[in-house]
Amino acid sequence: xxxxxxPEPEELSKIDHKPPLFESWMDKKPEFKPGFYCYGAxxxxxxxxxMPNPRDWSPTDEDWKLPxxxxxxFLNGMKExxxxxxxxxxxxxxxxxxxxxxxxxHYFIGSGDPKNMPVLRAELLRSVYRKYFTTGGKLFGxxxxxxxxxxxxxxxxxxxxxxxxECRRCSLFCPYGIDTAEITILGRELTNLLGLNTxxxxxxxxxxxxxxxxxxxxxxxxxxxxxxxxxxxxEVTGIRPQPQFNKKGAEILFVTPSGDVFADPGxxxxxxxxxxxxxxxxxxxxxxxxxxxASEGGNFGYFTSHEMAKRLHAKIYMEAKRLGVKWILGGECxxxxxxLNQYIDTFNGPPxxxxxxxxxxxxxxxxxxxGHKIVxxxxxxxxxxxxxxxxxxxxxxxxxVLTFHDSCNPARGMGFFEEPRYVIKSVCRNFYEMPxxxxxxxxxxxxxGAGLNAGENMELRMRGGLPRANAVKYVxxxxxxxxxxxxxxxxxxxxxxxxxxxxxxxxxxxxxxxxGNALVFKNEKKRTTDLRGNPFVGAEEEQxxxx
Amino acid sequence: MNFLVxxxxxxxxxxxxxxxxxxxxxxxxxxxxxxxxxxxxAILIFxxxxxxxxxxxxxxxxxxxxxxxxxxxxxxPWIKHSWIENPKDSKGVIVRMALEVLCFRSLFRNVRLxxxxxxNLPKVAFEWEKWLWMAAIAFHYSFLVIFLRHFRFFTNxxxxxxxxxxxxxxxxxxxxLPIPGLxxxxxxxxxxxxxxxxxxxxxxxxxIPQVRYVSLPSDYFPLFLILGIGTTGxxxxxxxxxDVTKVKELAFxxxxxxxxxxDGIGTIFFIHLFFVCTLIAYIPFSKICHMAGxxxxxxxxxxxxxxxxxxxxxxxxxxxxxxxxxxHTYEEYEEEFRDVMIEAGIxxxxxxxxxxxxxxxxxx
Numbered sequence: 001x002x003x004x005x006x007p008e009p010e011e012l013s014k015i016d017h018k019p020p021l022f023e024s025w026m027d028k029k030p031e032f033k034p035g036f037y038c039y040g041a042x043x044x045x046x047x048x049x050x051m052p053n054p055r056d057w058s059p060t061d062e063d064w065k066l067p068x069x070x071x072x073x074f075l076n077g078m079k080e081x082x083x084x085x086x087x088x089x090x091x092x093x094x095x096x097x098x099x100x101x102x103x104x105x106h107y108f109i110g111s112g113d114p115k116n117m118p119v120l121r122a123e124l125l126r127s128v129y130r131k132y133f134t135t136g137g138k139l140f141g142x143x144x145x146x147x148x149x150x151x152x153x154x155x156x157x158x159x160x161x162x163x164x165x166e167c168r169r170c171s172l173f174c175p176y177g178i179d180t181a182e183i184t185i186l187g188r189e190l191t192n193l194l195g196l197n198t199x200x201x202x203x204x205x206x207x208x209x210x211x212x213x214x215x216x217x218x219x220x221x222x223x224x225x226x227x228x229x230x231x232x233x234x235e236v237t238g239i240r241p242q243p244q245f246n247k248k249g250a251e252i253l254f255v256t257p258s259g260d261v262f263a264d265p266g267x268x269x270x271x272x273x274x275x276x277x278x279x280x281x282x283x284x285x286x287x288x289x290x291x292x293x294a295s296e297g298g299n300f301g302y303f304t305s306h307e308m309a310k311r312l313h314a315k316i317y318m319e320a321k322r323l324g325v326k327w328i329l330g331g332e333c334x335x336x337x338x339x340l341n342q343y344i345d346t347f348n349g350p351p352x353x354x355x356x357x358x359x360x361x362x363x364x365x366x367x368x369x370x371g372h373k374i375v376x377x378x379x380x381x382x383x384x385x386x387x388x389x390x391x392x393x394x395x396x397x398x399x400x401v402l403t404f405h406d407s408c409n410p411a412r413g414m415g416f417f418e419e420p421r422y423v424i425k426s427v428c429r430n431f432y433e434m435p436x437x438x439x440x441x442x443x444x445x446x447x448x449g450a451g452l453n454a455g456e457n458m459e460l461r462m463r464g465g466l467p468r469a470n471a472v473k474y475v476x477x478x479x480x481x482x483x484x485x486x487x488x489x490x491x492x493x494x495x496x497x498x499x500x501x502x503x504x505x506x507x508x509x510x511x512x513x514x515x516g517n518a519l520v521f522k523n524e525k526k527r528t529t530d531l532r533g534n535p536f537v538g539a540e541e542e543q544x545x546x547x
Numbered sequence: 548m549n550f551l552v553x554x555x556x557x558x559x560x561x562x563x564x565x566x567x568x569x570x571x572x573x574x575x576x577x578x579x580x581x582x583x584x585x586x587x588x589a590i591l592i593f594x595x596x597x598x599x600x601x602x603x604x605x606x607x608x609x610x611x612x613x614x615x616x617x618x619x620x621x622x623x624p625w626i627k628h629s630w631i632e633n634p635k636d637s638k639g640v641i642v643r644m645a646l647e648v649l650c651f652r653s654l655f656r657n658v659r660l661x662x663x664x665x666x667n668l669p670k671v672a673f674e675w676e677k678w679l680w681m682a683a684i685a686f687h688y689s690f691l692v693i694f695l696r697h698f699r700f701f702t703n704x705x706x707x708x709x710x711x712x713x714x715x716x717x718x719x720x721x722x723x724l725p726i727p728g729l730x731x732x733x734x735x736x737x738x739x740x741x742x743x744x745x746x747x748x749x750x751x752x753x754x755i756p757q758v759r760y761v762s763l764p765s766d767y768f769p770l771f772l773i774l775g776i777g778t779t780g781x782x783x784x785x786x787x788x789x790d791v792t793k794v795k796e797l798a799f800x801x802x803x804x805x806x807x808x809x810d811g812i813g814t815i816f817f818i819h820l821f822f823v824c825t826l827i828a829y830i831p832f833s834k835i836c837h838m839a840g841x842x843x844x845x846x847x848x849x850x851x852x853x854x855x856x857x858x859x860x861x862x863x864x865x866x867x868x869x870x871x872x873x874x875h876t877y878e879e880y881e882e883e884f885r886d887v888m889i890e891a892g893i894x895x896x897x898x899x900x901x902x903x904x905x906x907x908x909x910x911x
Contacts, residue, residue: 019756
């Protein structure tokens with residue numbers, strides 16, 4: 001479905017990337033454009049996790065109902081973070097404004113708004129930093145690039161911090177490695193000291209805290225959803241997976257983003273997981289459990305504050321400990337994997353109650369995961385395929401011409417490039433890469449990451465996703481690509497809408513959906529369609545012959 | 548404050564920097580101040596300022612391991628690990644940092660957005676753009692060579708590396724025709740490169756709309772200073788010759804802490820020296836401190852090893868559940884959902900004993 005309330009592509013693509021000659025960005029007041037920002041966090045969702053200043057508010061309100069001493073809170077928060085994070089302090093000081101980052105940001109490319117250039121997004125905070133924390137700024141004010149923290153400045157900071165998807169593409173090009181994601185994360189922490197989150201993020205945080213997953217599925221409903229997907233699997237393959245829930249003493253705990261459980265096309269990825277686990281259970285006695293308590297791999301706390309991220313992801317280790325599993329298998333998710341790679345062990349480790357992960361099927365020791373004890377399911381499957389442990393029929397994906405979208409976080413926060421490609425090439429026969437400066441470490445964001453995947457900011461999302469969509473369009477026209485694979489739940493939610501808008505001929509899949517299609521079971525029924533019910537190449541004629 | 552204000556303001560300050568020694572030495576003959584006090588002061592400010600700056604950065608810890616991974620992670624032996632772009636140990640980090648510091652690796656990636664609309668539909672393309680990288684390399688290395696060449700003024704005998712550098716730097720002199728009527732000493736290629744690169748860096752700041760929009764006075768000012776240093780240096784070497792032996796005498800005095808200013812050094816030298824001193828003293832308070840900052844940048848100087856080696860956060864080293872009220876425990880969760888869990892056949896820790904009155908929660 002084409003998103004509503006967004007101008008037509010012909011209209012939207014009229015983008016001017018040249019800022020006005022004589023305009024001064026410091027003096028330009030923020031203008032809140034509909035379609036570019038999300039609703040304000042609701043009181044009940046702020047209160048649910050004990051965060052400050054719970055009240056209902058809207059970004060367009062004259063009065064944001066801030067505490068009397070909001071300026072002091074903000075500046076004290078800044079001081080505290082400057083002392084706690086070398087990254088923050090350094091990144092406030094060393095930018096030379098060379099402009100190398102400017103045209104690397106998908107939001108700048110898609111909107112032309114100069115304050116979406118990473119350098120200027122950071123300068124919004126830097127100007128406040130200079131005013132209150134540097135001598136030059138105190139003495140010379142604007143001439144030293146320093147600005148008073150006024151309510152207008154706060155609004156502007158808020159508006160642009162929530163137009164950054166923390167994708168880190170700019171940090172790749174920065175000669176000093178200045179990482180806007182880091183600045184955005186810490187900047188958002190400051191806004192959260194004043195109760196200024198978006199509700200899309202805050203509601204997800206509150207849900208994750210209480211029910212374990214971001215849509216607030218209670219345990220029975222979560223199980224129901226997965227049972228429903230098992231029904232679907234049975235319909236297509238004749239095989240009914242038998243997932244286990246909250247099983248004590250299982251060998252492995254499986255944690256995936258809850259988006260896979262309830263939202264298309266993530267659900268097909270989930271069916272892929274279920275079929276794979278069932279296959280391994282039948283063939284090799286694989287023993288894995290799902291958890292209703294740790295039922296969210298995604299971490300909406302990360303879009304709020306480091307502390308909230310730590311609090312929410314603690315459940316994964318707590319549940320692994322309670323169930324007494326040996327190690328943890330993680331599903332296909334983007335920022336979840338940046339967190340699992342770069343944060344979880346520091347946050348909540350060391351998980352010395354777990355064992356160093358070893359594949360029970362191939363005996364492969366996952367040396368590189370021996371600390372945090374979590375293996376990516378794509379690594380796990382790649383290892384299975386490498387050891388010929390799966391019977392695969394890649395021709396079942398012949399109706400698909402694929403490309404692969406590197407999700408920002410596994411790309412620039414982990415370096416996860418070859419494993420997914422290896423799996424895709426093992427289960428599919430038509431695969432084409434997008435242009436080299438739009439993939440791997442240079443990949444473009446879906447435009448909806450870091451909590452921006454809401455409905456009300458659709459125009460921003462369609463703009464931010466333009467560079468990605470443009471590269472997809474290129475391979476669609478050149479090679480007939482009709483399906484883009486990805487390993488991120490936010491991608492699977494965001495990219496279908498983006499494709500509908502820019503390249504409607506292309507659809508989105510997770511990698512394990514493709515695995516599920518190709519997996520050959522001993523006792524399966526004659527399969528004629530993929531997991532979505534689309535016919536295999538040749539299946540129709542065969543049926544025709546038989547009649 | 549638009550770009551013109553910024554540009555004019557920093558130009559005025561640079562002109563003041565030019566006029567102060569011109570008047571101070573040329574008119575007021577304050578040789579001691581400009582030949583001795585100012586250089587000592589500048590070096591003192593630089594050293595103390597830079598030390599304090601680095602200590603200040605160093606005082607803030609690195610709570611998380613956040614390298615920007617620009618290549619394949621280390622995983623299976625059959626997958627090629629990108630050991631420099633995504634280092635797993637300090638060997639990789641050292642090479643990555645060396646490439647970054649010596650070759651400006653990240654800047655080398657730079658491309659330029661070429662946005663077009665074809666039949667009303669957008670086309671995003673990226674074009675070759677290595678000019679910034681080339682100018683940055685030319686600028687920094689020329690500066691380094693010129694700095695090293697200046698060792699001839701502080702040392703006796705002149706070290707051989709200085710002579711070699713001079714020789715290489717003057718290599719192209721044969722290709723440069725002397726202007727008739729003037730005796731021109733050998734032309735150093737770095738003199739020309741430095742001035743050309745700095746001019747380019749200034750012009751691109753004014754010419755490229757996005758860069759112009761974000762530029763602050765503190766971006767123009769160092770460029771003006773360096774232009775001032777370069778221009779006065781070139782003037783001295785090729786046109787307004789000063790007595791090099793006397794300059795050397797002054798420099799020696801400064802380094803041996805027996806400073807005295809010999810008579811007869813031209814004012815142009817003091818202008819040159821004052822530009823240099825201003826730049827040196829300005830470094831710790833300005834963006835030029837990136838020269839030290841790059842070494843501390845956590846997205847570059849950390850290995851991506853957090854999956855197999857625990858990174859410790861010095862101000863928070865306990866899991867969330869060891870703090871009161873931070874997590875929603877499984878017990879609390881089961882307490883809320885026990886009935887529906889049992890109904891759905893999900894195992895629970897505690898079976899309710901028939902229909903008894905709820906006892907107050909006793910678990911810790």
